[in-house]
Amino acid sequence: MYFKDNKQISLYEFGAKAGFQLNAKNRWVKMSELIDWDELENEYSSLYCRDNGAPAKPIRLAIGALLIKQIEGLSDEKVVQHIQENPYMQYFCGIKEFSYESPFVPSLMVEFRKRFNDEVIWNINESTFRPKKEAKGKDDDDAPPSNKGNLILDTTCTPANIKYPQDINLCNEVREKTEGMVETMHEGNFGKKPKPRLDKEKARKAYLKVAKSKKRDGSAVRKAIKKQLSYIRRNLGYIDSLISDGHEELLSEKQKSELETIRKLYLQQKHMIDTRTHSVPDRIVSISQPHVRPIVRGKASAKTEFGAKVAASVVDGYVFCDSISWDAYNESVDLVELTEYYRAVYGFYPEAVIADTIYRTRENLDYCKENGIRLSGPKLGRPRKGSSDNEKRQAYVDSGIRNQIEGKFGIGKIAYGLRRVMAKLQDTAESVISLAFLAMNLVKALLCFVLSYYQFSMGWAF
Numbered sequence: 001m002y003f004k005d006n007k008q009i010s011l012y013e014f015g016a017k018a019g020f021q022l023n024a025k026n027r028w029v030k031m032s033e034l035i036d037w038d039e040l041e042n043e044y045s046s047l048y049c050r051d052n053g054a055p056a057k058p059i060r061l062a063i064g065a066l067l068i069k070q071i072e073g074l075s076d077e078k079v080v081q082h083i084q085e086n087p088y089m090q091y092f093c094g095i096k097e098f099s100y101e102s103p104f105v106p107s108l109m110v111e112f113r114k115r116f117n118d119e120v121i122w123n124i125n126e127s128t129f130r131p132k133k134e135a136k137g138k139d140d141d142d143a144p145p146s147n148k149g150n151l152i153l154d155t156t157c158t159p160a161n162i163k164y165p166q167d168i169n170l171c172n173e174v175r176e177k178t179e180g181m182v183e184t185m186h187e188g189n190f191g192k193k194p195k196p197r198l199d200k201e202k203a204r205k206a207y208l209k210v211a212k213s214k215k216r217d218g219s220a221v222r223k224a225i226k227k228q229l230s231y232i233r234r235n236l237g238y239i240d241s242l243i244s245d246g247h248e249e250l251l252s253e254k255q256k257s258e259l260e261t262i263r264k265l266y267l268q269q270k271h272m273i274d275t276r277t278h279s280v281p282d283r284i285v286s287i288s289q290p291h292v293r294p295i296v297r298g299k300a301s302a303k304t305e306f307g308a309k310v311a312a313s314v315v316d317g318y319v320f321c322d323s324i325s326w327d328a329y330n331e332s333v334d335l336v337e338l339t340e341y342y343r344a345v346y347g348f349y350p351e352a353v354i355a356d357t358i359y360r361t362r363e364n365l366d367y368c369k370e371n372g373i374r375l376s377g378p379k380l381g382r383p384r385k386g387s388s389d390n391e392k393r394q395a396y397v398d399s400g401i402r403n404q405i406e407g408k409f410g411i412g413k414i415a416y417g418l419r420r421v422m423a424k425l426q427d428t429a430e431s432v433i434s435l436a437f438l439a440m441n442l443v444k445a446l447l448c449f450v451l452s453y454y455q456f457s458m459g460w461a462f
Helices: 010-017 025-035 039-047 059-072 076-085 087-092 109-115 120-129 165-189 200-213 218-244 253-275 332-344 364-368 388-413 428-459
Strands: 150-159 293-296 304-315 318-325 352-354
Touching: 010 087, 025 087, 025 352, 025 428, 039 059, 039 120, 059 087, 059 218, 059 428, 076 087, 076 428, 109 318, 109 332, 109 428, 120 318, 150 332, 150 388, 165 200, 165 218, 165 253, 218 253, 253 318, 293 388, 304 388, 318 332, 318 388, 318 428, 332 364, 352 388, 388 428
Parallel strands: 150 352
Antiparallel strands: 150 304, 293 304, 304 318
């Protein structure tokens, strides 16, 4: 059940009831003014049931807590503790008066991330930091608008919080989980049928013989994986037999979902062993997070990362998360769609699209030429010997402009949790990624406000 929240009380009233006066220049107070909370209340109150259930937490409290977590880099427990202790954070979250009581239990943070998914956060980011479309005059309805501004495009990978996947370790983990499932379901046959033979110690020794060796021989690893797969195949046979006996209800919901993942992983590992390959479509690299896929990036620090591939764009210094994909793909296909979206939002095409050389396909070049857009980067084909100074100067300027989005990715990974996404579910992980971009824009808008106020007070801007 959800009741629409009343408007936030004034800053003076909030502090007066607590016996102190809040500073109107505090960053949380200023950031609270950047978001149209009333619009969010009207837009997303439909996500809650109005008639049934216990009263839900206000939308401002939920979104405010999620933003505090991303901006401060806190755990769910620490978020609740900081809101409980900090009156400015309470004001940012829309709490009516300062209270020493806990605003909610930490486990609700997971529900907040599920309810306010990446699509909702994307809409908030767009409505808050995208300028409105310019209105046309009466005389220039038929005249096409001239191109303006720069659209900066790039992609990055946001690694998930998983252990580096090695086939032998994955097979061992699968074997141990299937052993636990067999033992759980056998309780239904206790005293009726003998317990299935598992050979747990023998299988464990065979795994440790390879896992603990300092120098792993390729043939030894293949042999060890084959042995683990044989144990898994036998355990899956036991599981199918016990399910046919009607003991599947003894498994927990987590074990049931993991069983489907285990069957897929077993088939993938067996296929790679039989065909002597190291890749397979939709390869599973984590049992707890089966949606995570390997993303080949070719970076010096890590050639392959395991997480989501995020396409982002920067316009006027603000960064926007355009798409989140758990599968690897060629990002050049995004250029036309994102450029057309730019035109739909602003009413004109960008003057230049600043992107990596991977975006310079023939289709993209033809599209940009047709719409009068300059696409950064060298021309296709062999480099010309007599490049003009203007081309070199333009390439140097474009590289400096493109550094904006690289800097955004670096800040997001260092300060906003994109270096390692701790959320385990696919929808909550996507929500965390989108929240990081919204938090970056909030902090940037706050810095712009502080800078403009400082310049005005010093007489630099009028």
